[in-house]
Amino acid sequence: MAPYESDDSTTAAGIDTPRASRRKKAARYVVPVAVTGVAAVTIGLVPAIADSGSPDLPEISAQQLIQRIAESDTERLSGTVKITTDLGLPNLGGLESGLLSGAATPGDDGSGSAADPQTRLTELATGTHTLRVAVDGPDKQKLSLLEDAAEYSLIHNGKDVWGYDSQSNEVYHSTSAEGAEAEQDVPATPKDLAERALAAVDETTSVTVDGTAQVAGRDAYKLVVKPKQSGSTVGQISIAVDSETYTPLKFTLTPAGGGAAVVDAGFTQVSFDPPAASTFDFTPPEGAKVTEESDLPAAEPQQPKSEEDLAKGLDGLNVLGEGWNAIAVLDTGGQGIPSGTETGGAFGGFLDSLGSQVSGTFGKGTVFETRLINALITDDGKVYVGAVTQDALVKAADSGQ
Structure with missing residues (x-):
């Protein structure tokens, strides 16, 4: 067929x-x-x-x-x-x-x-x-x-x-x-x-x-x-x-x-x-x-409990892009994830093993990846998350939104 x-x-x-x-x-x-x-x-x-x-x-x-x-x-x-x-x-x-x-x-x-x-x-x-x-x-x-x-x-x-x-x-x-x-x-x-x-x-x-x-x-x-x-x-x-x-x-x-x-x-x-x-x-x-x-x-x-309740919650959420490339942006107002060089020791190495360091015009940050959902946490505390590639997250962060 x-x-x-x-x-x-x-x-x-x-x-x-x-x-x-x-x-x-x-x-x-x-x-x-x-x-x-x-x-x-x-x-x-x-x-x-x-x-x-x-x-x-x-x-x-x-x-x-x-x-x-x-x-x-x-x-x-x-x-x-x-x-x-x-x-x-x-x-x-x-x-x-x-x-x-x-x-x-x-x-x-x-x-x-x-x-x-x-x-x-x-x-x-x-x-x-x-x-x-x-x-x-x-x-x-x-x-x-x-x-x-x-x-x-x-x-x-x-x-x-x-x-x-x-x-x-x-x-x-x-x-x-x-x-x-x-x-x-x-x-x-x-x-x-x-x-x-x-x-x-x-x-x-x-x-x-x-x-x-x-x-x-x-x-x-x-x-x-x-x-x-x-x-x-x-x-x-x-x-x-x-x-x-x-x-x-x-x-x-x-x-x-x-x-x-x-x-x-x-x-x-x-x-x-x-x-x-x-x-x-x-x-x-x-x-x-x-x-x-x-x-x-x-x-x-x-x-x-429902898409409708979730939609109400999304009304105040900054979402970049549309469709399958939508990226949610959260501003924690705090610090990002410290790198291994900043923390030192086994804990710093453990953090580095979970994520990868990236940089762009936005500054520096850490990307945490699964095979579906990825998240970028910048050093100034912004979080970009979506079912998108690492490059798409960095590009969103570079947009300054």
């Missing part, structure tokens, strides 16, 4: 209202950031496998496929999933996962719970993991992270959210309806990620249908979203869409620099039959330590 360009790249649904524009602005900036944080999510995370086969399916345009994704009403499914995340972070002994999520390590201050989802699921930020997923409408979801000799499960059933770590025999429990809602309001499944990406589609984006594939034994269309501009670290986003239910089955983000995908998330096995009701039942095992959410230390302020 030949690629088909989107008939209308204004929005995912071809409608551009003030509200849609504001949501699009937020989504455009946070798509790579949301993908980076995918490992810290809760209910419903689903991963990726290699494509196989090229089924013969009716031709469909990108705009038609996007519309059908938006109209898909799939609420019940179950399956086995994998996720591979490779951000190219330095090996910090697991600390990088906590840095991504902002979560503390359980018990690092004598409190917390090994079953708290905000700490346990951050390990998905790196490596390859196998999960089992079950969903039965908006009020019943279960995710189980399978390990060598243990299992971590997160269950949402009505107003109850349970987390259970079999290795430590610890249980986390929340009965807050608001808390349960927050657990789900993150980019988790391929559908969540696809919707975030498609909401960011604008004139700087190419959207095509690039053939077909089989994912988890199901025929699927391949939707490809990629920047038209140069300078972005995002190469392309590929979304495998089920040809019957139009549910995204696989989400793959490939960096412009080549190599393995940064995030490869998709089903290895899937069923759209309703899961058994007992799947979502949970009773704490005998002898388990149960921690109520209300017993945990007060958390740091949470990130915005």
Whole structure:
């Protein structure tokens, strides 16, 4: 099947209202950031496998496929999933996962719970993991992270959210309806990620249908979203869409620099039959330590819960450029990162190993890179961050904005 360009790249649904524009602005900036944080999510995370086969399916345009994704009403499914995340972070002994999520390590201050989802699921930020997923409408979801000799499960059933770590025999429990809602309001499944990406589609984006594939034994269309501009670290986003239910089955983000995908998330096995009701039942095992959410230390302020909330926050943020080349600028009003020559000793060498020194008409600074998100911190305390190359960050700093 030949690629088909989107008939209308204004929005995912071809409608551009003030509200849609504001949501699009937020989504455009946070798509790579949301993908980076995918490992810290809760209910419903689903991963990726290699494509196989090229089924013969009716031709469909990108705009038609996007519309059908938006109209898909799939609420019940179950399956086995994998996720591979490779951000190219330095090996910090697991600390990088906590840095991504902002979560503390359980018990690092004598409190917390090994079953708290905000700490346990951050390990998905790196490596390859196998999960089992079950969903039965908006009020019943279960995710189980399978390990060598243990299992971590997160269950949402009505107003109850349970987390259970079999290795430590610890249980986390929340009965807050608001808390349960927050657990789900993150980019988790391929559908969540696809919707975030498609909401960011604008004139700087190419959207095509690039053939077909089989994912988890199901025929699927391949939707490809990629920047038209140069300078972005995002190469392309590929979304495998089920040809019957139009549910995204696989989400793959490939960096412009080549190599393995940064995030490869998709089903290895899937069923759209309703899961058994007992799947979502949970009773704490005998002898388990149960921690109520209300017993945990007060958390740091949470990130915005929606693109609209994020858009409000972005109103006061200085953003240079547009589309995939957008760069956020923050002025800390303080000092930048000291170099190894300034600090000396092992600590200075450690800082230099994490970043690279750059200079320009703006002065000097340090660039910290992953395979997707890069940041430049200047010596006078300005921060430039985006899914762009080092050269683009230096050029933005040289602009003096």
